[in-house]
Amino acid sequence: MRLKLRYLLIAGLFSSAAQAANQSDAALIAQGEYLARAGDCTACHTVAGGKDFGGGLAIASPMGVIYSTNISPDPKAGIGEYTEQEFADAVRKGVRRDGKNLYPAMPYPDYRGVTDADIHALYVYFMKGVQPVAEKAPETSLMFPFSQRWGMWFWNKAFAEDKPFTPLPTAPEELNRGKYLVETLGHCGSCHTPRGIGMQEKALNESNSHYLAGGELNGWPVPALRGMPTWSVKDITDYLATGRNDFASVGGEMTGVVEHSMQHMNDADLQAIARYLKSLPADVPVKNRRAAVDQETQKTADFLTQGHNLNAGQMLYMNNCEACHWTDGNGAKGIFPRLNGGDIVTADNPTGLINIILQGAQTPSTPKAPSAMAMPGFSGRLSDEQVAQLATFVRSGWSNDAPRVSAKEVKKVRESLSADKK
Structure with missing residues (x-):
């Protein structure tokens, strides 16, 4: 009888531990899914009508067409065999599991500051919360010399930074949350910061006035986000959450950003983003006219x-x-x-x-x-x-x-x- 009770007690302990592990995984999966939305992973890694994160989106570039990769947990076609460190290196450094470099159509220069905790949640989500897609994405084949991926080593040395996110030391928590989302997962600078001679973002954070100063994307003008003097915090949050406000409606690439990413973010994060953008000094002050x-x-x-x-x-x-x-x-x-x-x-x-x-x-x-x-x-x-x-x-x-x-x-x-x- 005592032996039976002991077995029942041990089984109960194992069951409780398994339930706790499952609850922990479920929480991490939910957190990772939210972070993947904040990072707008769907926009590039899911083609219209295709399976989630199966890749294959054709991204036009001056060097040729770059196809997004399959980032589902399929072990052959996707990233199912990646360790967490290999996953982190791909996200933050643009280095694949085989050691080859990714092209910066993947915004790893912006993702460099994603925290270890967020990387862990994203890894758990992609490995346990996403359905595997067995179909391989088309191979990217650029014109020479851009077809030589080893050349990206020099590009990364010149233009990328391997630095953690640096919060503002005296700023409120909300402002630093907005700064983190804008600089890292939101990769706002990827579109809203002008590009240099090497097609690099001229700045990766607010330490340089080029950051979020506007530019062009695929021939479309992209507005500056610095200070946004004619928009209030509510105007910005309305625009991000709904794609419209009293001044404008989304068009071009921003339509997909709202559809796949921003509308799924909570009010606190959207407001944090808005307050951070409002805190940046505007390059051209608006005159009272x-x-x-x-x-x-x-x-x-x-x-x-x-x-x-x-x-x-x-x-x-x-x-x-x-x-x-x-x-x-x-x-x-x-x-x-x-x-x-x-x-x-x-x-x-x-x-x-x-x-x-x-x-x-x-x-x-x-x-x-x-x-x-x-x-x-x-x-x-x-x-x-x-x-x-x-x-x-x-x-x-x-x-x-x-x-x-x-x-x-x-x-x-x-x-x-x-x-x-x-």
Whole structure:
């Protein structure tokens, strides 16, 4: 009887330990899944309609097409045989299990500061919380000499940093949380920091004024995030959580960021990101010119409303855009973005605006904004000259003062969109 009780006691202890281990794994898997969302791993490692993290997304680069890898736990096609240290080296240093270098389409220069605790949670998630995908992703084959992966050793020495995340010593915990998410997992600098001669980010943290100072991505203008003086903390959090706010709606690459990543993050983290961005000094302070802006806006709105002697661009606006964006160009708050003072409208490079006019745009459906608002594309309705006339008016109307757009610029964008569909 005593022996039986002893066996029952031992079995109970083993059962309790197993339950505790399972609960610990479940918590780590949930944490890792959240961190993978924060790192936007889905956007690059899952193709539309494909299996989660099976890789194969074609990423265009000046050197050729780079295909994202399979990061599911399949032992042959994926990363199932990676140790945790090998996983950490791939994420933070861009080094594969076989010792070969990854290309920096994988933003390991930004991920370098991910903490050991977060790496562990991510590893447990990918090994235990993701379904294996047995299909191998296509091999990346770049033109010579970029096909020689060993050359990335020199690139890493010149442009990457193997340093941990450095918090601000006197800043509140919320600000440092935002700094951590922006600098590391969020890899915001990968798009919003200008690139140098080696296609490297000119800065990896706020110690350099190039950091988050804006630039271009695939021909689209990318706005600066430093200080964001015209947006409040709420404006930023609304934009990240829903893809829209009183000023703008997402377009281009940012649509996927909201869809796959930001909308899944909790309010505290989104607010921390917003407060951190607001804390950065803006390169160009916004002047107090509200009265002049209002006067110019009203002048354009009155002229459009009267409808006399409108030029071609103004007529195209009234016939195609005014119903949603209104005569004052301010749109409908939280629904249709404003064109009056919009970043993508007034950018030096008009490619982003031309893209949206030609192919339209759609906001993602999110829990806080479930209705997906869509703008139709006008590529089949307007000629290159008409798109140029429309864009030129939008860029110069109301308070805007951006250069005109030519039919040649529109033709180039249209041809690029046609090539992407082939």
